[in-house]
Amino acid sequence: MRTDDKLDQMEERPTDRVQPPPMTATRLWLFGGTLAVYLAIVIGVLTTSWLVTLDWQVMFFRPYKQWPEIHAFLDYFVVLGQRGPTAVAVAAWLGWRCWRQRNLHPLLVLGASLLLLNMTVGAAKIGMGRLGPHYATTVGASEMGLGGDIFPSGHTANAVVTWGVLAYIATTPLRRRILSVIAALGALGVGMTTVYLGTHWVSDVVLGWAAGLLVLLAMPWLEPGITWVEDRLMGIILRLWLRLRPDSLRGPLPVGMPAPAFSRQRPASEGDVLVRETIGAGTVGRTAPGRPQDGWPHHATRPYAIRSERSPAAPTGSRRPPHADRVPRTIPLSPTSGRGRNTTG
Structure with missing residues (x-):
């Protein structure tokens, strides 16, 4: 898991x-x-x-x-x-x-x-x-x-x-x-x-x-207090886990939600987005480099090109390297060419 x-x-x-x-x-x-x-x-x-x-x-x-x-x-x-x-x-x-x-x-x-x-x-x-x-x-x-x-x-x-x-x-x-x-x-x-x-x-x-x-x-009367303590303890546990594994929790932060500063947090730069962590009864925010609102990194969108506009995968022309003694072929060979090389005898 x-x-x-x-x-x-x-x-x-x-x-x-x-x-x-x-x-x-x-x-x-x-x-x-x-x-x-x-x-x-x-x-x-x-x-x-x-x-x-x-x-x-x-x-x-x-x-x-x-x-x-x-x-x-x-x-x-x-x-x-x-x-x-x-x-x-x-x-x-x-x-x-x-x-x-x-x-x-x-x-x-x-x-x-x-x-x-x-x-x-x-x-x-x-x-x-x-x-x-x-x-x-x-x-x-x-x-x-x-x-x-x-x-x-x-x-x-x-x-x-x-x-x-x-x-x-x-x-x-x-x-x-x-x-x-x-x-x-x-x-x-x-x-x-x-x-x-x-x-x-x-x-x-x-x-x-x-x-x-x-x-x-009498235990049902204590349930609200038990739930309150449980929420706080789970919040502490998840905060400690987040400090040890800061990339474990992901999720978009709502618009206008401030992000508390973490210790050892690098300054935010251009292209960073705010990622929130819902922990128990509170919300913790942090910045992640290059992550959009869905919380996952991906490359910037590019215009789609049709096949004729794309660059070829391989260079055009012959793949055979040039030879010094080879004469370029300009006239196609006849069907009988190649059967006999000596025509004077």
Whole structure:
């Protein structure tokens, strides 16, 4: 593929890519219902309701002692909710998609979702300060405000967001449904694994599911900002590419459009025309020697001459070089000439 074709793909986003889900009325209702569940769980734990009683009952049950044979497997399975490994794996996959689509949208969606997740879940963890099952001090207490950082469950919320982003930016509705089911099952498994290992209360996991779902449902509100950042970053990338390969982008500049000066740009001379480069949200101009408005160099037009007026391709006359002993032939030979040279005998 030529450089020009690659740059065209970088400059123009694919038109067949399915846009992310918009903020419809259904999503608004889901967002409101999930937020209500989130607040209800927080209030239930703060008031030491039946949720706290359930947390202590499961903790005393000690699932990791009831089924020890699956402990080794679940130690590895819970990594699917750990922020570092999952973010690297998903970022590698989305980076390859960015290269194929020639845009930064998939990676920027992942970055925005993780940033929102860290801000919301991190603030809730620090603000409520709940201790985990292994560090509980008073039986039957909510263990809130004691300096902990497990409420809501970060593993669970991260599993919902990281794997849910793949469904959010899926290219077809069918893939979006399939990936949504896979992400939901994965987040459910990670949350229950933390309860099995005794690192989280049941209410931590339920609140983590709600926190992650709120981030995914709020992503359409972040799309304008993501698009704005993407345009600026693509502009920077194309500007850097243009400085390295100044002859890669071509196109006519509209009449009256000023051209910003580039560093190391030679002064314009007679016959130069202005060539524009559309980069992201801005326009960059430069001069190119001898290029007309179509952006491609060619020779000046010349009048067309008919065949009789053209100069001959070869000189006229005989191509045989002159000889000193040869007599010029002025009389054509007779048909019998050449058969016998001696006429006197």
